[in-house]
Amino acid sequence: MLDDDANVTVRAEIRCSTCPVRHRAVCARADADELALLDSVKFYKTYQAGQTIALRGDPLEVLSSVVTGTATLSQSMEDGRTQIVGLLLPSDFIGRPGRDTVAHDVTAVTEVTLCCFRRKPFEDLLVNMPHVQVRLLEMTxxxxxAARDWMLLLGRKTAREKIASFLLLIAQRTVSNTISNSDLACDDEVRISLPLSRETMATYLGLTIETVSRQFTALRKDGLITLDGTRTVIVPDVAALSAEVGDGD
Amino acid sequence: MLDDDANVTVRAEIRCSTCPVRHRAVCARADADELALLDSVKFYKTYQAGQTIALRGDPLEVLSSVVTGTATLSQSMEDGRTQIVGLLLPSDFIGRPGRDTVAHDVTAVTEVTLCCFRRKPFEDLLVNMPHVQVRLLEMTxxxxxAARDWMLLLGRKTAREKIASFLLLIAQRTVSNTISNSDLACDDEVRISLPLSRETMATYLGLTIETVSRQFTALRKDGLITLDGTRTVIVPDVAALSAEVGDGD
DNA sequence: CGGCTGCTTGACCGTCATCAATAAATGTGG
DNA sequence: CCACATTTATTGATGACGGTCAAGCAGCCG
Structure with missing residues (x-):
């Protein structure tokens, strides 16, 4: 995991106390002692957009938290069909204590900075960090x-419902990352800047790129969204878009 | 959760030491002290096939392990479309410490016996049961x-591949529940007795009942399976069926 | 035996995938 | 800064896979 081709490794360049995901990541509820432990062994890595972070089956040597950027977890079939099985946004955790191989492909879709720990030392420390342990279970x-909600989307929703669900998901996560966990209910219009290309969205939603594109067009023609360029979506009426989702999300 | 209409509650009728899921459930690695703690507070409940065990949003008062039988976790949309998001077979855990409401509908599909714990006491005990805590994280x-593997199936696989994957999944889980975790690779034919009706399978696979039925017929005509009644499938050549799955499962 | 439930089969149709051609955005070098 | 190349997105034409509607069939139990 975490191959070193063309990416930067920096040891402890940021103090935990100023870390942007300090209060949401696996360390969220760490006390002073626990934080000192983590701080002493952590290091950062940065990956460029498109780079592979880890491949299924690789030895799992490093666990990490996403600090900035967006990555994907994906699963592929022999003939190339691929499904994204998880979006990794800031504060999300990568890897799992107790496993020795990587379970899914991990890819950077934007520039990504990770806060990393070597697995063995981390597992040893974990015993002395009850708050981290509890937080890890909670995040898992x-x-x-989230995975199960996505199963409903993949198995039962129409293309239009999938796109609407996705836009609202991103809107929700963007809002809760800026403002402090507030719900997205304001009547104002919401600007969403998509971290994913059409292709990546298609892979996430179990669709093709053409269908994604057509549904964007359809939603635009129906006045539910406005596009500003190709990566920015404006939602004039969140409630109206929510009505397209099909369930009480 | 765990409403009491028409189901049986029995306190500690089985000793943990003779429990069929003793070595695979959440208690798998509990030591003598931990087991004694669990033994003193556990009780059993039995549900009939078709009964609702819990509904999404219910207060989560009881956590449990499946001892015998099969249950499903499912998620529904307003208009009735439903997706099964998890199969619960013997040793699987229901509910989650730290949450106070039920996240998904839980339904018995056969007669089900659960080994139950009241949530609050269980959470308190958990602090003193490190092995249980670790096992719980591992199972989660x-x-x-498993959920992410299923996302690939739901998002990308054809109906035929879905059915083949499902049959092999059940075959695998049946084998590892009888023989001690051996892999299913024997050249002999394998008999599978399905715990699910066509309808339930469809709900699990993101298909309709008609498509499931048609694919069973197609696989039968292609000589990949033989049916004995409607609930028993004979797989004469596991490798041949595996080739229909589309990936190295 | 009749009635019920669950399963299978058939006919038809809609949604989304596929193949293909533009069009727009992004990047590169002169 | 513009011409050109390359990637990414949109739009169109067509068809296949699986959904829907409907009828028949089989097993089960009173």
Missing amino acids: LDELD | LDELD
Whole structure:
């Protein structure tokens, strides 16, 4: 995992206390002692957009938290069909203590900075960091819920519902990363800047790139969204878009 | 959760030491002290096929392990479209410490016996049961992997591939529940008795009941399976069926 | 035996994938 | 800064896979 071709490794360039994901990542509820432990062993790595961070089956040597940028977890079939099975946004955790190989391909879709720990030392430290342990279980349970919600989308939703769900998901996550966990309910229009290309969205939603494009056009023609360039979506009426999702998300 | 209409509650009718899931459930690596703690607070409940075990949004009062039988986790949309997001077979855990409401609908598909714990006491005990805590994280990570594998199936696989994947999944889980975790690679034919109806399979696979039925027929005509009644499938050549899956599962 | 439920089969149709051609955005070098 | 090349996105034409609607069939139990 975390191959070193053409990416930068820096040891502890940021103090945890000023870290942008300090209060949401796996260290969220770490006390002073725990934080000092983490701080002493952590290091940063940066990957460029498009770079592979890890491949399924690789030895799992490094665990990490996303500090900035967006990465994907994906699963592929022999003939090339691929499904993104997880979006990794700032504060999300990569890798799992107790496993020795990587379970899914990890790819940077924008420039990504990771806060890294070597796996073995981290696992050893974990015993003495009950708050981190609890937080890790909590985050894993959240991911499980998210994965299961996505299963409903993949198995049962129409292309239009998938796009609407996706836009609202990104809107929600953007809002809760800027403002402090507020819900997205304001009547104002919302500007979303998409971290993903049409192709990546298609891979995430179980669609083709053409269908994604057509649904964007359709939503635009129906006045539910406005496009500013290709990567910025304006949602004039969040409630109206929510009505397209098909369930109470 | 765990409403009491028409189901049986029995306190500690089985000793943990003779429990069929003792070595695979959340208690798998519990030591003598931990097991004694669990034993003193556990109780059993039995649900009939078709009964609702819990509904999304219910207060989460009881956590449990499946001892015998099969249950499903499912997620529904307003208009009734439903996706099964998890199969619960013996040893699987239901509910999550740290949450106070049920996240998904839980339904018994056969008669189900659960080994139950009231949530609050269980959470308190958890602090003193490190082995249980670790096992719980491990099981949650396994579930997450399984959910993500299923996302590939739901998003990218054809109906035929879905059915083949499902049959092999059940075959694998049946084998590893009888023989001790051996892999299913024997050249002999394998008999699978399906715990699910066509309808439930469809809900699990993101298909309709008609498509499931048609694919069973197609696989039968191609000599990949034989049906004995409607609930028993004989796979004469596991490798041949595996070739229909599309990836190295 | 009739009625019920669950499964299979058939006919038809819609959604989305596929193939293909532009068009727009992005990048590169002169 | 513009011409050109390359990637990314849009739009169109067509068809296949799986969904829908509907009828028949099989097993089960009173």
